[in-house]
Amino acid sequence: MKRHFCSYLSMFAGVYVLLALIVLLNIIFLIRTDELGGINAIVDKQVKGGGLYSGHHGVIDVKFENYKRKKPKIIALGSSRSLQIRDYFFTEPFYNIGGEARSLLQAYHILDRFFGVHKPEVVILYLDYWWRFSNEDKRPPVNPNYMRRTVTSAVAPIAALLDNRLQIGQYFDIISGKLTYTGPIQRIGFGALTTLGGFGPDGSHYYNLQGNMLPVNQRISDKTRFIRDEPVPSGRLDFGLLRHLQAELKQQGITLISILAPLSQKTLKLARQKKGYSYITELRRHLVEDVPNAYDFFDLSPYGASDCEFSDSMHAGEVANMRIIYEISKSENSPLLRYVDPKSLKSMISKHANGVTIANNAIGDAFRASINQQYDEC
Template sequence: MMFTENQKGVFRLLIFVLVLLILVLPFLTCGELLRAASVAQIQQHMGKEFLYGTAYSNNYSHYKYQVLKQRKPKILAMGDSRTLQIKGDFFKHPENFYNAGMLTVSLDANINALLNFPKELLPQTLILCMDQSFFTQKGVEDQRYFDEPSFLKKEDYQSFNILIRRMADDRRKDKFHFWNLLWQPNKIGVLAKTKGFGFKQDGSYYYGDVYQSKKTGAERTAVDLDRIRKGEGWFAGGEHVYSKTVERVQALIDFCKSNKIHLIAYTPPFSQSAMQIYKTRKDVGFLKEIDPVVGQMIRNAGFEFYDYTDPSKLSLTDENFIDAFHGSDVAYCLMLRDMLHKNSKTSQYIDAAKLEKLYQNRVSEIVLEVGM
């Protein structure tokens, strides 16, 4: 059969388009180019296997806000990454809970976010992670650029040209394979598709590769211990609780009172290895003041405060940690169980028997249930 020149031209064009499509497809299917609002819309049509984790853009604050507007939860968890293992499955009615961890990071950002929420987004109960960095002058002042919630700013995302260059560069470094980006339709983003890292439907975070790893707790926690030893960044020390933090906590209390929000605040646990280092440092007097100063303020206002800085309060070992300062699902299950034992008002939302069953049937010391 003879082809005319026109037919040959069309055939060559089709081949060119097919090759181009094959080359471009991974960049399109990975989901890195999707805006936060689009991800939030798509998420509603995906099941429990949904996972959102980008590697080349940081639009998590915008994403969390978009989902928050959809869900309008009665129980809202807020704070930095040390909030993210509070799971919807811990609650009697998971649909009434949302984990907005990473919507904001600093204490002021949390307060500013609440002030900027429409009234219909304010929860009945606010579970607030108060990172130890909130209580030192250096921890507060060095992080002032976080104080304006990111969802109030212009969304940060990659253009197609920049994305191609960065992804191609990482592929050359063998960080991932393009074919991993073509499958797993319930996962959006390179981290989600290649490492199983990302946000679940309830806003909590899933550490897929960590759960599959053979590393021991000691190996997982070792990575950050040097920073903690040096007191760098989030791990800065102080002789006393920073006075401006006390002022901001009072502002938070006043806001919650005036809006009839029940506040449940906690300081998250460090790993055993990290805590041992803190106990040898001479600049951490503030840790002993957190509960009697800030905690007492919150309790005097009729709210709840729990200081879990020392992991021994929950009988946690390094095996219960993702790294030196991020507790696992198991750690946070034990944290909520302890709150219940102390007559927390979370008892109206959490079934103690369900929590205990999750713990007793846990897969490992960091995983309660696969896919949870």
């Protein structure tokens, strides 16, 4: 009996020691990645040092804290296709809360949460052509905790390993100090360390800062999976919910600018060969006709953009997005005119045409050599 008790005790002690070791390793990992202090500490570092963040905390949670502090007059919202809109496009405070709105209903939820702490003057909403615009959709109930994610820091690295956001070799390289960064820009979070990318202090996202962007003929491919070959049923298209959002924001003194996000020329050419493209034709026409302050930039070629200005088939880069903001601001009655300097935008576009990234800030200064490699082929 005594022998069995000792065996159980030894097994329990072994499990306890193993768990304690895992927790200790995770704490060392979080110290190395600057994530041990939580979201407030991360935002403190971004505000002070202008660093990049990509780690285990929810994107919306980190952006919410940044937004609460910055209190911007202009915000950008949408899926990942809205993430290349930067603060220096504008002359007034800007923050990009994009990346997680993959439908109009999600956009409502995110705005409800963020407007609970501050209301901007302008919302730039990027619409994806695969979003559902249906008269069946109704305004969702307010959810102030939408996408709020509670993460226990001590187990967060294990969760990242399990969902393949982090490789086991990277985990131990970070703990040992082999994988580290001592450059002029802080890299906060394991994602920023392993990919040299992440969200900047204005909420926009930076890719390929290590200078390994693929040539344009390799990064632009046929990503038209959202355009079906069969015709889209008639009667589906309805902008009632989008107009309702616009009216609701207008009552609060907020201007909504809706933008149909662009495709690369190569992908657009392939998309036009699908029968389902007839829906896109109707979407483009009715959006501008039926919704005030709505703009169709699905095809950017009339505005001078080439595929060299796209990060991939679906994502317009920074220069292409600057073209969009510039084109909207050109009109005397533009809702953006008081928030931008069109001459400055035009000058930057001319200087960086056929490029993907400008990074007219400390991040760009730190990685200018690798960013300039993006211009070599075009």
